[in-house]
Amino acid sequence: MVLTVMNRFAELLDRLVLTPSRNGKLTLLTDYFRSVEDPDRGLALAAITGDLTIAAVKPAMLRMLVMERMDPVLFGYSYDYVGDLAETVSLVWPQSPGDIANHEPTLADVVAKLQAASRSDGPKVLARLLDSASISARFAIIKLVTGGLRIGVSARLAKQALADLGKVDVAEIEELWHGLTPPYAELFAWLEGKTEKPKKTALALFRPVMLSNPIGDGDLEKLDPAEYAAEWKWDGIRVQAVSEGGIRRLYSRTGDDVSGAFPDLAEAMNFSATLDGELLVGDPLQATGTFSDLQQRLNRKSVTPKIQQQYPAFMRCYDVLQIGDEDLRARAFRERRGRLEAFVQTLDPSRFDLSPLVEFTDWQALEELRRKPLHPVIEGVMLKRWDSPYLTGRPKGPWFKWKRDPHTVDAVLMYAQRGHGKRSSFYSDYTFGVWSGPEGSEELVPVGKAYFGFTDEELRQIDKYVRDNTIERFGPVRSVRADRRQGLVLEVAFEGLNRSTRHKSGVAMRFPRISRLRWDKPAAEADRIETLQALLDS
Amino acid sequence: MRASDLLHPRPEGLYCPPGDFFIDPVRPVNRALITHGHSDHARSGHRSVLATQQTLDIMGLRYGEGFAGTTQAAALGETIALNGVAVTFHPAGHVLGSAQIKVVHQGSCIVASGDYKRQRDATCEPFEPVKCDVFITEATFGLPVFRHPPDTEEITRLLKSTAQFPERAHLVGAYALGKAQRVMRLLRDAGYDKPIYIHGALAKLSDYYQGQGIDLGTLEPATVESGGKDDFSGAIVVGPPQAFADRWARRFPDPISCFASGWMRIRQRAKQGGVELPLIISDHADWDELTATIRETGAEEIWVTHGREEALVRWCELEGITARPLHLVGYEDEGD
Numbered sequence: 071m072v073l074t075v076m077n078r079f080a081e082l083l084d085r086l087v088l089t090p091s092r093n094g095k096l097t098l099l100t101d102y103f104r105s106v107e108d109p110d111r112g113l114a115l116a117a118i119t120g121d122l123t124i125a126a127v128k129p130a131m132l133r134m135l136v137m138e139r140m141d142p143v144l145f146g147y148s149y150d151y152v153g154d155l156a157e158t159v160s161l162v163w164p165q166s167p168g169d170i171a172n173h174e175p176t177l178a179d180v181v182a183k184l185q186a187a188s189r190s191d192g193p194k195v196l197a198r199l200l201d202s203a204s205i206s207a208r209f210a211i212i213k214l215v216t217g218g219l220r221i222g223v224s225a226r227l228a229k230q231a232l233a234d235l236g237k238v239d240v241a242e243i244e245e246l247w248h249g250l251t252p253p254y255a256e257l258f259a260w261l262e263g264k265t266e267k268p269k270k271t272a273l274a275l276f277r278p279v280m281l282s283n284p285i286g287d288g289d290l291e292k293l294d295p296a297e298y299a300a301e302w303k304w305d306g307i308r309v310q311a312v313s314e315g316g317i318r319r320l321y322s323r324t325g326d327d328v329s330g331a332f333p334d335l336a337e338a339m340n341f342s343a344t345l346d347g348e349l350l351v352g353d354p355l356q357a358t359g360t361f362s363d364l365q366q367r368l369n370r371k372s373v374t375p376k377i378q379q380q381y382p383a384f385m386r387c388y389d390v391l392q393i394g395d396e397d398l399r400a401r402a403f404r405e406r407r408g409r410l411e412a413f414v415q416t417l418d419p420s421r422f423d424l425s426p427l428v429e430f431t432d433w434q435a436l437e438e439l440r441r442k443p444l445h446p447v448i449e450g451v452m453l454k455r456w457d458s459p460y461l462t463g464r465p466k467g468p469w470f471k472w473k474r475d476p477h478t479v480d481a482v483l484m485y486a487q488r489g490h491g492k493r494s495s496f497y498s499d500y501t502f503g504v505w506s507g508p509e510g511s512e513e514l515v516p517v518g519k520a521y522f523g524f525t526d527e528e529l530r531q532i533d534k535y536v537r538d539n540t541i542e543r544f545g546p547v548r549s550v551r552a553d554r555r556q557g558l559v560l561e562v563a564f565e566g567l568n569r570s571t572r573h574k575s576g577v578a579m580r581f582p583r584i585s586r587l588r589w590d591k592p593a594a595e596a597d598r599i600e601t602l603q604a605l606l607d608s
Numbered sequence: 609m610r611a612s613d614l615l616h617p618r619p620e621g622l623y624c625p626p627g628d629f630f631i632d633p634v635r636p637v638n639r640a641l642i643t644h645g646h647s648d649h650a651r652s653g654h655r656s657v658l659a660t661q662q663t664l665d666i667m668g669l670r671y672g673e674g675f676a677g678t679t680q681a682a683a684l685g686e687t688i689a690l691n692g693v694a695v696t697f698h699p700a701g702h703v704l705g706s707a708q709i710k711v712v713h714q715g716s717c718i719v720a721s722g723d724y725k726r727q728r729d730a731t732c733e734p735f736e737p738v739k740c741d742v743f744i745t746e747a748t749f750g751l752p753v754f755r756h757p758p759d760t761e762e763i764t765r766l767l768k769s770t771a772q773f774p775e776r777a778h779l780v781g782a783y784a785l786g787k788a789q790r791v792m793r794l795l796r797d798a799g800y801d802k803p804i805y806i807h808g809a810l811a812k813l814s815d816y817y818q819g820q821g822i823d824l825g826t827l828e829p830a831t832v833e834s835g836g837k838d839d840f841s842g843a844i845v846v847g848p849p850q851a852f853a854d855r856w857a858r859r860f861p862d863p864i865s866c867f868a869s870g871w872m873r874i875r876q877r878a879k880q881g882g883v884e885l886p887l888i889i890s891d892h893a894d895w896d897e898l899t900a901t902i903r904e905t906g907a908e909e910i911w912v913t914h915g916r917e918e919a920l921v922r923w924c925e926l927e928g929i930t931a932r933p934l935h936l937v938g939y940e941d942e943g944d
Binding site: 081084085087088089090094097098101140141143144145147148151152153154157158161162205488489490492494495496545546 | 751752753754755757765769772773852853854855856857858862863864865873874875876878879880881882883884885886916918919922923926
């Protein structure tokens with residue numbers, strides 16, 4: 071069987087969405103990039119990274135197209151059963167035997183036809199494409215035109231696959247990325263060793279960032295406090311602000327362009343430099359917002375003026391990589407810090423400020439400061455060697471993060487779900503809850519889900535517990551006996567709490583993991599929801 | 609005679625009053641005619657059973673000899689008279705030994721098809737369309753969304769995955785009777801000649817298939833004694849689906865869970881079941897096969913059983929064919 075190129079893309083999407091492991095996804099992606107020709111592979115890459123522009127077709131239009139072709143009652147039964155419009159349409163689309171000729175469209179054909187279609191003839195073009203495609207290709211086409219593949223692959227992971235393909239560092243891909251456009255033929259040619267690395271010609275490109283290592287046991291004794299500067303570690307998102315030749319971009323830590331979500335900040339970037347810092351919300355002169363506030367601004371493609379006003383974005387700068395034409399990355403941190411301090415003074419003070427240094431004499435003194443940070447949005451301290459250049463990646467030694475100790479709560483195991491891959495025969499994903507309600511009629515309310523933090527041996531023990539104490543089964547999920555008299559208490563560690571309207575408990579944990587199994591603790595003595603609520607209000 | 613006087617549902621199953629027999633009864637009865645060996649159709653404890661020799665053999669393997677008082681083998685195409693009612697078994701293409709049962713009496717002709725499919729399957733006789741007045745069809749996949757791809761494409765995807773992930777074991781969930789052997793045979797037909805590892809629950813039936821001249825190649829038990837974990841690297845292991853959720857599966861290195869079933873057409877079904885590689889291979893007719901078969905039988909009336917009756921009844925209405933759901937209880941989809 072020869073798979074047409076469109077079908078290979080469709081097959082890739084299908085496999086990616088069902089493959090849970092990161093390595094599995096990488097293998098599928100690199101295999102695809104290796105075996106598919108230009109320009110199809112580059113268009114597939116753009117579709118995955120969200121860099122493919124196709125005029126969207128609304129779901130209502132799609133539904134209308136299919137209703138013109140089949141009995142509405144049968145469509146209704148079908149849609150009710152499947153639950154997903156794109157999938158239903160791809161399956162029920164009527165197919166006359168002559169339609170699928172030997173010329174099933176390539177991804178490039180599909181993209182070209184869709185991009186050339188005007189708003190008015192878009193639906194007709196789509197219908198003709200669906201007529202000429204097989205079921206899985208139809209699904210892929212519909213996903214392309216309705217926007218959002220939702221296959222669990224980030225742009226970052228796609229770039230890692232490219233790096234694996236060419237055996238280069240992912241930082242090299244990130245650095246080039248924003249200067250390239252689909253279908254990325256020159257990028258693939260370089261990764262396959264056929265040509266030189268593409269030249270950076272575009273302005274305001276991303277520079278791969280420098281990352282820190284956590285302070286481990288015994289690390290501090292080996293470090294001389296005099297060689298390190300300390301700063302607060304702000305709980306925002308790491309951004310790089312690049313402004314060059316009138317082009318202004320805000321990049322995430324992995325090189326995704328997030329400028330669109332922060333037009334207020336981008337507007338204030340009337341300089342020529344590359345700055346490294348933390349994106350926060352609030353007013354730097356008055357009050358810094360919490361991570362919960364910041365979340366109002368995250369994961370949005372565009373943002374309303376009202377939200378911008380309510381949660382203004384600003385950048386707390388801690389490093390400078392370039393000023394004008396001068397690349398500062400090879401200079402020592404001490405020198406860069408001096409240049410940064412002077413530079414930030416020239417910027418709009420409501421949008422940019424300087425992350426202050428924390429004065430300390432020895433590790434003991436710093437430890438005390440770390441334990442009692444002066445603001446809730448501080449999550450620890452950073453240590454930076456005064457003489458370190460700005461290096462790409464996570465070199466061991468020059469930068470350390472020393473985080474505040476995590477919060478913990480004692481919760482009761484409520485549901486367990488089977489894992490994937492290596493863990494597919496283990497109940498390894500746990501939903502846990504804490505007590506709520508008046509004394510005498512307490513109920514467990516779920517507060518989070520965790521699937522790591524335990525050893526293999528502990529996993530075996532919990533798995534056995536789950537199997538021995540199952541009350542009900544729903545597909546891969548088991549509900550486990552959990553009441554005042556019996557239940558497994560889990561000590562759960564987490565980094566913080568957000569308010570949540572989606573969860574019944576009203577809270578959502580950040581980075582929850584199982585820190586200890588409390589076989590010794592009676593379920594009735596697990597924590598109450600008020601403990602978490604207090605944390606939210608502090 | 610009216611068709612509904614010749615066959616109609618009773619709590620025990622589909623009953624023929626003039627012939628005094630049941631077809632695929634779910635409770636022990638005096639005389640049972642059985643379409644195929646899946647456990648929801650073939651139960652033990654009847655006083656007498658009439659079925660194809662292969663179905664009788666399979667029932668013997670599953671329930672032990674003595675699963676019925678007496679047995680009688682029906683040869684395909686041969687008419688047998690039961691109290692003046694003429695019954696004939698015709699191949700259904702579902703699993704080895706599966707048959708449709710034609711019932712004729714006083715000018716009325718009904719075909720009870722049991723479970724059936726139209727895709728070619730090297731492990732059983734192909735379905736034979738039989739002209740009749742009333743055709744009783746299953747509707748397991750009776751929705752327009754169910755369209756099974758060619759099984760060879762699905763096996764190609766499995767083999768491609770074993771090449772992509774040579775260090776991992778591929779665990780293929782497939783029902784023990786029919787589907788498992790079909791998957792193995794498809795692998796052989798695709799040129800896969802390494803041993804296939806099987807769960808113990810498949811051994812007896814697979815041996816039987818081989819004994820019936822259906823070559824499945826070398827099958828090895830998937831036991832830890834046959835080697836360490838690494839011996840299953842790159843292996844294809846076939847077992848009943850429920851075994852893969854069980855502790856049994858822990859002996860395999862970083863397994864990829866695959867499931868051969870018509871249900872795998874729906875992504876959410878695959879996702880919920882934690883299936884990484886869904887293989888859409890079904891022993892039941894898909895929507896297009898159901899509708900084509902209904903037309904081919906030339907039946908004036910269609911009775912629809914187990915599955916999504918409403919969509920198929922609706923389709924018949926649109927086509928001007930009389931149709932009604934036949935409410936039979938107790939049938940699951942063991943075969944898929």
